[in-house]
Amino acid sequence: MLALRRRDLECRQAVELVTDYLEGALSRRERRRFEAHVRACPNCRAYLEQIRMTIRLTGAVEPEDLTAEARQELGELYRRWRSEQAE
């Protein structure tokens, strides 16, 4: 039964649905089909997990710190803008 379902959707097609799946953009029918495939296919399950990890790791990309010099320049800019505005 599961093997049959797995054949409903090729892995090649399933990987193209991953983002729509995670975004909740699949129709109910498409979602069920996708989920059935992933349940039956360990590789696609691993793929989905890799995408989730990719999202998590990308979320850890932090902005680099500003240098002390840059901070000082920004402070000066700010004072100038404020004084121009007050005029």
Place this chain on the structure above:
Amino acid sequence: MDVELLSRLRNGDEEAFVMLVARYQQPMLRLARSMVTSPAVAEEAVQDTWMGVVRGIDRFEGRSSFKTWLFRILVNRASSAGAREPADASIDSLPAVDPTRFDAQGQWADPLDRWTEESDARMDAARWLPALRSALDDLPPRQRQVVMLRDVEGLTGDEACAVLGISAGNQRILLHRGRSRLREILDADMGKF
């Protein structure tokens, strides 16, 4: 955090301004650089945006998140400062996964590497940051913009659409391509550890 800084900024608190800039300067530069051809123009657009924030802070009503408001101003400034040709909305038609990974029936030809079954150290984010930063910078501009807003900055799909002025469908396609590419790069590097 933004809410408190914003109310301090409204009261003319210079330190609050510097903290906001410290938080958003790099993401803004990355976004601006993906929109205009010259790095100098990108920096100008970012600086213009900050000036707009300082002068327009009283007009920010909090209906959108500050982040969305900020990035929208930036996108507008960068567009008027000579944005590139509107990035190809048709987007490349590259598949998410290298087609050679599949057999003739469209099934995976070889088992996938299970990242999480490996040691936890491998999943230590810090290890991947340099590779991810450079992979992000190498993405086609539109993909980079969407992935950055969604996965780095944590905007919702609707917010990213509002910032970039693109449809929900395009946003998802760009996100899909971008994430797929980042996964591919991480996967290639996983083997080295």
